[in-house]
Amino acid sequence: MPSWQGKSKGNKLGYRIFIGVLRYGGVQLAYFLLRFVAFYYCLFSYRSSRSIFQYFHRKIGYSRFRALISVYRNYYVFGQTLLDKVVVMAELPNPFTFEFDGEPHLHDIVSGGKGGILLSAHLGNWEVAGHLFSRLKTRINIVMFDGEHQRIKKYLEGITGGRNVNVIVLKDDNSHIYAIHDALSRQELVCMHADRFLEGNKTMEMNFLGEPARFPIGPFVLACTFRVPVSLVFAFKETTNHYHLYATEPTVYQAVKQGGLEKSMQDFVHVMEEKVKKYPLQWFNYYDFWSKD
Numbered sequence: 398m399p400s401w402q403g404k405s406k407g408n409k410l411g412y413r414i415f416i417g418v419l420r421y422g423g424v425q426l427a428y429f430l431l432r433f434v435a436f437y438y439c440l441f442s443y444r445s446s447r448s449i450f451q452y453f454h455r456k457i458g459y460s461r462f463r464a465l466i467s468v469y470r471n472y473y474v475f476g477q478t479l480l481d482k483v484v485v486m487a488e489l490p491n492p493f494t495f496e497f498d499g500e501p502h503l504h505d506i507v508s509g510g511k512g513g514i515l516l517s518a519h520l521g522n523w524e525v526a527g528h529l530f531s532r533l534k535t536r537i538n539i540v541m542f543d544g545e546h547q548r549i550k551k552y553l554e555g556i557t558g559g560r561n562v563n564v565i566v567l568k569d570d571n572s573h574i575y576a577i578h579d580a581l582s583r584q585e586l587v588c589m590h591a592d593r594f595l596e597g598n599k600t601m602e603m604n605f606l607g608e609p610a611r612f613p614i615g616p617f618v619l620a621c622t623f624r625v626p627v628s629l630v631f632a633f634k635e636t637t638n639h640y641h642l643y644a645t646e647p648t649v650y651q652a653v654k655q656g657g658l659e660k661s662m663q664d665f666v667h668v669m670e671e672k673v674k675k676y677p678l679q680w681f682n683y684y685d686f687w688s689k690d
Contacts, residue, residue, distance in 0.1 A: 412483075419484055424491055427480050428637075435472035445683035452686070456606040457677045467678060474678050478522035478634060485525050492638045493525075499628070499644030500532075503586075506626045506647050507535050512581035513626040513647060516616055518592035518669050519681045521633040525640055530586075538580040540565045540573065540589035574619070581623055588630070591616040591665055592682065601658075603666045606673065610687045612662060621650045621657035629668045633676045643672075 418427045439446055446468050453464035453471075484491045506513035517523045530537050539562060565576045565587070577587050594600055594613035602609040620627045626647035635641050645668060651657035673680055 415480060416483060416487075419480060419489055424480065424484060428477060431473060431476040431480065435469055435476055438472045439469050442683075448683055448685050449680075452680060453677070456608075457674075471678050471680070474634065475681050478525070478679070478681075481634070481640075482522060482524050494639045495642060496639070497642040497644070499642075499646070502628055502644045502646050503530075503533055503630075506586070506628060507533050507584075509626060509647075510584055511625050512584045512623075513586050513628065514581075514616075514620050514623070515586055515588040515628050515630045515644075516591045516620070516665055517588065517630050518590055520592070520669065520672060521631050521676060521679045522640070523588075523630050523632040523642070525632055533586070536563060536580070536583070536585040538563045538565050538577070538585055538587045540567060540577065540587060542567050542593075542595070577619060578623070581625055589616050592669065601662060603662055605666055605670055605687075608687050612666065614658060614662070617650075617658050617661040617665070618653060620661050621653045624649055624652070627661065629665060631668075631672050633672070633679055 415427055415430070418430060449468050449471055450464050453459045453467045454461060457464075457467075459467060481491075481493065483489075485493065503513075503515075524539075541564060563580070565573050565580070567573050580587050592612060594611070594615075599614050600611040601614050603612050604610075605612075626649055628647045629645040630643065632640050632642040648661075648664065650661045
């Protein structure tokens with residue numbers, strides 16, 4: 398299986414240093430320091446660098462030289478998106494502008510009075526749209542793996558203040574399912590990634606970038622079970638200061654036994670592949686996504 402272990406890059410000290418730079422030196426100084434951090438990861442994160450190199454070379458079709466350069470650029474853009482997320486969520490002074498394709502779709506979900514599910518992937522930086530979600534006038538529930546970085550999440554929550562966002566942590570006892578049900582019952586939005594899984598999670602193979610890859614069925618089973626509108630949401634950094642956000646027209650899927658699972662997964666993978674081809678540098682899955690092991 399893909400060797401992701403439910404942990405993300407970074408540590409609390411690193412976040413603290415860069416947040417200090419952002420507050421007192423600004424975004425551009427933080428970007429400058431980030432160049433050295435990206436170079437460090439290129440040299441010393443062999444496993445993730447190898448996986449990203451293979452992605453650029455075999456899936457995107459870059460030459461070996463271009464793929465090698467793209468590994469560095471990918472780390473750099475990934476770091477930028479992390480910093481941008483902190484800047485936007487903490488409402489620090491920033492130069493960012495936003496273009497949103499599909500915002501009316503999200504308003505339609507909210508006005509429908511049934512709640513809704515927003516699915517995304519580790520592609521781009523959809524969390525940067527958080528301040529735009531405030532215009533939806535409903536609570537946003539973000540579902541995430543706990544991993545070992547609860548302290549980092551608490552630290553980030555501390556600097557972002559009292560935003561109308563709730564975190565639902567995935568648990569082995571499935572208590573998160575009840576939390577999701579409660580959120581939808583309150584007509585709130587539930588956001589989750591649908592591209593990664595941990596050992597023991599149920600998966601289904603889907604053709605992605607020309608080769609079968611395994612995707613978790615959990616998010617899609619929830620969508621089919623709760624029968625609420627589902628929108629696919631992505632955000633991509635198009636220039637240094639500009640983001641383009643996308644939200645697809647909401648769909649209510651049939652039950653699993655009526656083909657809803659396959660249809661929802663096909664829709665998700667189709668849109669995800671479309672966005673990867675348009676924004677190849679913003680693929681942030683640092684492991685062999687197509688592993689057969």
